[in-house]
Amino acid sequence: MQEILEFARQNAFMSGLWVVLLIALIVTWIRSKASPVKDLSAHQATVWVNRENGVFVDIRNQDDFKKAHIHGAQSLPASQIKQKSVDAIEKYKDAPIVVVCQTGTTARGAAHQLTQQGFDQVAVLAGGMNGWRNDKLPVASGK
Helix, strand or coil: CHHHHHHHHHCHHHHHHHHHHHHHHHHHHHHHHHCCCEEECHHHHHHHHHHCCCEEEECCCHHHHHHCECCCCEECCHHHHHCCCCHHHHHHCCCEEEEECCCCCCHHHHHHHHHHCCCCEEEEECCHHHHHHHCCCCCECCC
């Protein structure tokens, strides 16, 4: 224990950086646990959408959507969600919605915006389309 304290005294900047990183990690973990938006694996998302008559909402641009998307997914670019132009998915207000992006990172912001707009059951596809493809799950192309 004495060696740790001595190291911290001699390396104050590095020790302070570790404390900041630890606090950031704890805050991020608490936020994710308290968030109404959950991350779902491809299998969990598929079961949830199929059992509850939900929908996958793909927030990528139209070109990426046309190249490959989850069968039955609705294309709704993130910019439209931000502008509250969500008429295409309005009928899913009380149904499960799984937001899909390319990697699973930008979908979280869109999912939070949807919850703020009154959508009750919103989740994010962990890993996004990349994760979907890595799991060797089928994709559709075209419109």
